[in-house]
Amino acid sequence: MSDGQRSPTPGDGQIVVSGLTKQYKNLRAVDDLSFAVRPGRVTGFLGPNGAGKTTTLRMLLNLVTPTSGSATIDGRRYADLTDPLRHVGAVLEASSAHKGRTGINHLRVICAAAGLPRGRADEVLELVGLTPAAKRKFKGYSLGMKQRLGIAAAMLGDPRVLILDEPANGLDPEGIRWMRGFLKGLAAQGRTVLVSSHLLSEMQLLADDVVIIAAGKLVRQGPVEQVMSSMTAGGRVRVRTPQADELVAALREQGATVTPDEHGVLLVDGVDAPTVGRTALAAKAELHELGTERPDLERVFLELTAGKAGIR
Amino acid sequence: MNLVRSELLKIRTTNAWWLLGLGAFLSLVLAFAFNAFYAHQVLGGNAEEFGASGEAATVAGQAANIYTSGQFLGLLFVMLIGILMVTNEFFHQTATTTFLTTPRRTSVIVAKLIAASLLGFAFWLVTTLINLAAGAIFLTVDGHGAQLGEWTVHRALLFNLLAYAIWTILGVGIGTLIPNQLGAVITAAVLYLVGTQVVQLLFLALSAWLDSQAILKWQVVWPAVASLVMISGEKSDILPAWWVGALVLIGYALASGVVGVLITRRRDIA
Ligand SMILES: Nc1ncnc2c1ncn2[C@@H]1O[C@H](COP(=O)(O)OP(=O)(O)OP(=O)(O)O)[C@@H](O)[C@H]1O
Numbered sequence: 018m019s020d021g022q023r024s025p026t027p028g029d030g031q032i033v034v035s036g037l038t039k040q041y042k043n044l045r046a047v048d049d050l051s052f053a054v055r056p057g058r059v060t061g062f063l064g065p066n067g068a069g070k071t072t073t074l075r076m077l078l079n080l081v082t083p084t085s086g087s088a089t090i091d092g093r094r095y096a097d098l099t100d101p102l103r104h105v106g107a108v109l110e111a112s113s114a115h116k117g118r119t120g121i122n123h124l125r126v127i128c129a130a131a132g133l134p135r136g137r138a139d140e141v142l143e144l145v146g147l148t149p150a151a152k153r154k155f156k157g158y159s160l161g162m163k164q165r166l167g168i169a170a171a172m173l174g175d176p177r178v179l180i181l182d183e184p185a186n187g188l189d190p191e192g193i194r195w196m197r198g199f200l201k202g203l204a205a206q207g208r209t210v211l212v213s214s215h216l217l218s219e220m221q222l223l224a225d226d227v228v229i230i231a232a233g234k235l236v237r238q239g240p241v242e243q244v245m246s247s248m249t250a251g252g253r254v255r256v257r258t259p260q261a262d263e264l265v266a267a268l269r270e271q272g273a274t275v276t277p278d279e280h281g282v283l284l285v286d287g288v289d290a291p292t293v294g295r296t297a298l299a300a301k302a303e304l305h306e307l308g309t310e311r312p313d314l315e316r317v318f319l320e321l322t323a324g325k326a327g328i329r
Numbered sequence: 330m331n332l333v334r335s336e337l338l339k340i341r342t343t344n345a346w347w348l349l350g351l352g353a354f355l356s357l358v359l360a361f362a363f364n365a366f367y368a369h370q371v372l373g374g375n376a377e378e379f380g381a382s383g384e385a386a387t388v389a390g391q392a393a394n395i396y397t398s399g400q401f402l403g404l405l406f407v408m409l410i411g412i413l414m415v416t417n418e419f420f421h422q423t424a425t426t427t428f429l430t431t432p433r434r435t436s437v438i439v440a441k442l443i444a445a446s447l448l449g450f451a452f453w454l455v456t457t458l459i460n461l462a463a464g465a466i467f468l469t470v471d472g473h474g475a476q477l478g479e480w481t482v483h484r485a486l487l488f489n490l491l492a493y494a495i496w497t498i499l500g501v502g503i504g505t506l507i508p509n510q511l512g513a514v515i516t517a518a519v520l521y522l523v524g525t526q527v528v529q530l531l532f533l534a535l536s537a538w539l540d541s542q543a544i545l546k547w548q549v550v551w552p553a554v555a556s557l558v559m560i561s562g563e564k565s566d567i568l569p570a571w572w573v574g575a576l577v578l579i580g581y582a583l584a585s586g587v588v589g590v591l592i593t594r595r596r597d598i599a
Pocket residue numbers: 041042044046064065066067068069070071072073215328329599
């Protein structure tokens with residue numbers, strides 16, 4: 018059911034958030050937020066602690082009432098979906114199970130409520146590799162097992178749209194790699210995958226698109242490559258030369274800022290790599306290395322959210 | 330219907346139901362022993378000594394009492410089940426999953442109410458079957474006959490059923506009003522166990538102060554008192570008729586159900 022191309026359910030598989038706002042007593046947790054998430058791709062939902070990621074996802078899922086604005090999945094509000102579990106699977110931070118109930122029974126309870134065949138519970142447990150612990154009580158599960166049970170529950174209805182809040186929490190490196198492959202596989206089948214996280218190195222490996230928010234507001238959205246290269250324009254140039262002093266002087270004349278690092282590499286800000294090359298040629302400096310430092314997602318993220326992060 | 334099945338499955342897959350069931354069974358055994366002893370004394374000619382008069386002094390009255398043994402604590406236990414059905418969702422943070430599965434929250438609460446009444450019915454059925462078997466044997470052996478044809482007995486059994494269903498529903502209502510598990514359990518236990526005496530004293534004081542006997546009848550607004558009034562079915566000068574008690578209880582069940590639905594619809598699940 019979950020492997021291979023799935024039969025299309027009606028709807029476009031898009032998540033559209035528009036003008037979404039949540040005002041708590043004296044805090045605007047989410048502030049006029051708009052973005053769209055496309056099917057067939059993994060979208061990373063990034064933001065510093067307290068940025069409003071969880072609140073946004075909960076509003077999207079009808080668990081928290083927005084102060085204003087709307088959020089739709091497949092063109093409809095979550096509350097208006099006829100068979101929500103067959104459209105959307107969600108793994109939220111606080112999705113938990115009764116401590117005294119076994120994993121398999123937890124899933125069977127959901128199956129019963131959603132009108133899904135009981136056998137789906139066994140299938141999804143197998144899918145996430147939790148079958149050996151099926152009959153153990155939830156209180157005996159490790160953090161990673163709980164996270165897997167949450168994913169199993171989300172997969173019960175074989176949904177077209179997956180929404181996950183910090184799914185990598187508590188997973189070991191092997192688990193994280195498994196999750197990455199799993200989510201990429203789902204996206205490759207044409208499903209929509211929205212994953213919130215602040216593990217940026219992981220997101221760089223996983224996400225095709227990103228939506229970055231800070232302090233409840235949208236900061237940037239788009240394909241990872243595009244968001245990164247938009248920042249690379251002002252990216253740093255690395256250059257190595259035996260005639261460092263001459264080159265530094267020539268570059269400073271061009272208005273660049275130069276910082277030598279401890280390995281004798283010059284880090285140049287303010288001019289691009291071709292300019293550095295030309296300047297070196299004119300200054301008769303011999304180049305041993307010249308390149309642009311591609312900022313990683315983490316640097317881009319920190320730059321984009323600078324000054325807006327911090328617990329509110 | 331799926332939702333009711335799911336709610337019943339939730340209860341079956343945890344320990345609470347048989348722990349409370351065991352509690353109810355033990356209290357039934359104790360109550361039965363006491364009631365049987367009491368009936369033996371009252372019907373054996375010691376009625377006045379034991380403070381039994383009117384209907385309570387008749388064979389049918391004693392039979393009704395025996396056949397509803399364990400009611401007092403049994404009602405408490407079914408109310409606790411009702412409370413747990415709701416507060417567990419918050420205590421174990423399963424509300425998220427529940428409302429993701431069924432975004433129509435009214436349906437969830439209604440399913441809980443239905444499942445709760447079914448459970449109340451099951452508790453009543455089991456206790457009543459045990460009581461009928463043991464009671465009929467005792468009464469026959471004690472030489473009074475089983476009294477199974479008496480209206481007094483039928484009435485007691487029926488109202489016992491009504492009480493079980495309503496108190497379970499009230500439990501669900503209390504759970505939605507007080508989602509904190511400990512808070513809800515303590516509040517309910519105090520309301521049910523301590524409440525009755527306090528309310529009686531309060532109303533006695535009030536009636537002395539206002540110099541009015543009539544005010545005593547208003548005790549019935551208290552759910553536990555209403556329950557007693559409805560179940561006892563005896564005419565009394567101080568307390569109103571049984572149907573007033575029944576109406577008050579049904580009123581509370583409806584009100585708590587409706588308020589519970591309204592609150593749950595608006596609540597943010599975080
Ligand atoms: N029920 C609530 N009442 C008041 N404030 C709240 C409530 N829920 C969340 N907040 C506040 O809203 C802001 C956004 O919280 P949210 O949980 O959405 O952040 P987040 O992006 O998920 O953070 P994290 O990365 O730490 O999970 C925070 O400042 C938080 O304190």
